Amino acid sequence: MTLLVPVATTRAVGRVNPVAKLLAAVILSLSLLLSIDWVSAGVALVLEAVLLGWAGLPWRAFWRRTLPLWIAAPVSVIATSLYGQDAGAVIGRAGFITVTEGSVALAFAIGLRILAVGIPGIVLFATTDPTDLADGLGQVLRLPARFVLGGLAGIRLVGLFVDDWRQLGLARRARGVADVGGPIGALKRTAGMAFALLVLSVRRGSKLATAMEAKGFGADTPRTWARPSTFGRPEYFLVALGTAIAAVSIATAIAAGTWSFVLA
Amino acid sequence: MLAQQADTLSEAGVWVPGRAPVLPARAGRTARDGALLDAVELGVGRRRGVPVADGIGARIVAGRALAVTGPNGAGKSTLALTLAGLLPEVSGELTASRVLADGAASSPIRWRSRELLTRIGTVFQDPEHQFLAGTVRDELAVGPRALRLGSRETADRVDELLERLRLDHLAGANPFTLSGGEKRRLSVATVLVARPSILVLDEPTFGQDARTWRELVALAAELLDDGSAVVAVTHDADFVDVLADDVLELGTARAHVAARRLSASRAARNPATRLQQTAASAVSGTAGARS
Numbered sequence: 001m002t003l004l005v006p007v008a009t010t011r012a013v014g015r016v017n018p019v020a021k022l023l024a025a026v027i028l029s030l031s032l033l034l035s036i037d038w039v040s041a042g043v044a045l046v047l048e049a050v051l052l053g054w055a056g057l058p059w060r061a062f063w064r065r066t067l068p069l070w071i072a073a074p075v076s077v078i079a080t081s082l083y084g085q086d087a088g089a090v091i092g093r094a095g096f097i098t099v100t101e102g103s104v105a106l107a108f109a110i111g112l113r114i115l116a117v118g119i120p121g122i123v124l125f126a127t128t129d130p131t132d133l134a135d136g137l138g139q140v141l142r143l144p145a146r147f148v149l150g151g152l153a154g155i156r157l158v159g160l161f162v163d164d165w166r167q168l169g170l171a172r173r174a175r176g177v178a179d180v181g182g183p184i185g186a187l188k189r190t191a192g193m194a195f196a197l198l199v200l201s202v203r204r205g206s207k208l209a210t211a212m213e214a215k216g217f218g219a220d221t222p223r224t225w226a227r228p229s230t231f232g233r234p235e236y237f238l239v240a241l242g243t244a245i246a247a248v249s250i251a252t253a254i255a256a257g258t259w260s261f262v263l264a
Numbered sequence: 265m266l267a268q269q270a271d272t273l274s275e276a277g278v279w280v281p282g283r284a285p286v287l288p289a290r291a292g293r294t295a296r297d298g299a300l301l302d303a304v305e306l307g308v309g310r311r312r313g314v315p316v317a318d319g320i321g322a323r324i325v326a327g328r329a330l331a332v333t334g335p336n337g338a339g340k341s342t343l344a345l346t347l348a349g350l351l352p353e354v355s356g357e358l359t360a361s362r363v364l365a366d367g368a369a370s371s372p373i374r375w376r377s378r379e380l381l382t383r384i385g386t387v388f389q390d391p392e393h394q395f396l397a398g399t400v401r402d403e404l405a406v407g408p409r410a411l412r413l414g415s416r417e418t419a420d421r422v423d424e425l426l427e428r429l430r431l432d433h434l435a436g437a438n439p440f441t442l443s444g445g446e447k448r449r450l451s452v453a454t455v456l457v458a459r460p461s462i463l464v465l466d467e468p469t470f471g472q473d474a475r476t477w478r479e480l481v482a483l484a485a486e487l488l489d490d491g492s493a494v495v496a497v498t499h500d501a502d503f504v505d506v507l508a509d510d511v512l513e514l515g516t517a518r519a520h521v522a523a524r525r526l527s528a529s530r531a532a533r534n535p536a537t538r539l540q541q542t543a544a545s546a547v548s549g550t551a552g553a554r555s
């Protein structure tokens with residue numbers, strides 16, 4: 001669960017306003033979703049890989065956090081190769097499964113895309129402190145404070161869930177019921193703990209709501225922010241970088257003739 | 265005015281400044297020489313290899329109460345959970361005596377959950393973490409059931425504790441709906457029902473009114489008289505004064521138990537002397553309020 005905790009970094013990326021990270025990631029992802037072809041995804045991925053060194057994320061943390069992508073990408077490559085829409089020359093056939101040049105190309109387009117869209121998102125947010133993000137969303141994007149801080153409080157509570165869950169487990173051992181009933185007993189206990197966690201969270205949530213109400217979140221008057229969130233040169237640079245990667249990958253794909261607009 | 269009504273208020277559970285709660289008279293305690301648990305150079309922590317406190321030496325002895333004190337975050341709760349056989353030791357050793365182990369392994373963390381019940385009972389800092397059943401009565405029956413006691417024996421123990429801790433009128437209520445003090449009393453009762461040799465309490469008196477405080481202290485004192493050991497994590501100086509034989513202060517460079525001056529602790533347990541101390545603390549202006 002430590003995966004939810006932001007990585008502290010001394011790199012410049014750690015100081016960039018999270019709103020800029022969000023914008024860069026959104027621009028990049030949306031552009032890559034406009035077409036499904038392997039060239040644009042591949043080019044974006046290569047450019048991202050070059051920039052990874054500046055991301056401020058230690059390699060161990062990088063692999064741990066992006067692990068889901070490294071599982072999802074190969075799985076979808078294999079699945080699409082086998083079951084994807086067939087086109088072009090047949091490469092192999094077994095029963096009703098046919099692998100064709102078309103389905104393999106599609107498979108790689110999808111697999112690379114999962115990585116190209118996923119990696120920048122994960123990497124940029126790994127070094128983002130939720131509090132900074134909330135400050136940015138409230139001040140730079142001017143989203144309603146109630147919405148932003150409510151969301152932030154929710155993220156903060158996740159850490160408490162983890163502690164609660166551990167305590168619930170220890171308490172079951174202390175109460176003498178932690179090792180009865182074999183696998184079925186274990187399943188029942190997990191369900192019981194999940195329910196207890198739900199009860200605890202609902203209660204904590206309503207306490208939080210009362211506290212927010214008491215701090216005037218129910219009112220419409222403008223709020224002030226304790227930490228100013230600014231949007232300056234590093235921020236514009238990061239957004240420009242994201243846009244540039246998107247532009248280069250699209251241009252390369254069009255030049256290579258593989259670009260296929262999904263909405264066309 | 266306050267002075268006139270102090271007795272009534274205190275009896276009803278109000279903390280009256282300068283008035284420590286009066287304790288019920290107790291039988292004199294027989295000192296026993298039964299070490300139950302031995303901690304040597306013990307390091308405790310939530311994660312392997314990351315101690316939050318170490319070099320702890322402590323011996324838990326039948327009939328003696330050990331108070332664990334120290335600033336927030338010093339690792340008191342972590343130590344309590346480790347002594348209770350719930351967290352593995354990070355370094356050093358925690359050994360159960362042959363009497364306590366009673367045929368089980370010598371390391372409490374290796375005991376099975378059910379073996380733990382009659383040996384070490386733990387009252388968690390947050391009572392809500394340890395509730396399992398839908399009603400107060402069922403909650404109390406969890407332990408006896410895990411021990412496979414007969415329904416007769418179970419009912420007897422449950423009824424006795426319900427009454428003892430003033431929970432009888434709540435027998436059918438859901439534990440989560442109780443007040444803070446009732447939850448605390450219930451969490452203590454759920455542990456006592458299994459009659460453990462060692463009772464581990466984490467901040468038992470936090471947020472309790474004077475009446476519940478008095479009951480908790482009286483209960484712990486009774487257990488001590490019966491030869492159980494008590495380990496209490498607490499910030500409550502009065503609680504330490506009245507109950508503790510030994511005090512372990514965490515957060516200092518190396519934590520070792522300092523046996524309290526015997527005369528002082530014995531005196532503190534004697535209600536008559538206790539009153540003198542009350543008078544003294546009234547003079548020095550100690551407030552009776554408890555956070």
Ligand SMILES: Nc1ncnc2c1ncn2[C@@H]1O[C@H](COP(=O)(O)OP(=O)(O)OP(=O)(O)O)[C@@H](O)[C@H]1O
Pocket residue numbers: 163166310311316334335336337338339340341342343
């Ligand atoms: N689940 C956990 N995971 C990791 N670290 C934890 C966890 N729970 C507590 N800690 C850390 O372990 C240290 C000791 O915590 P512990 O709860 O034992 O302190 P304590 O002395 O009981 O404090 P308090 O008086 O506030 O109850 C603290 O620094 C705390 O941040």
Ligand SMILES: [Mg+2]
Pocket residue numbers: 340341342389466
């Ligand atoms: Mg604690």
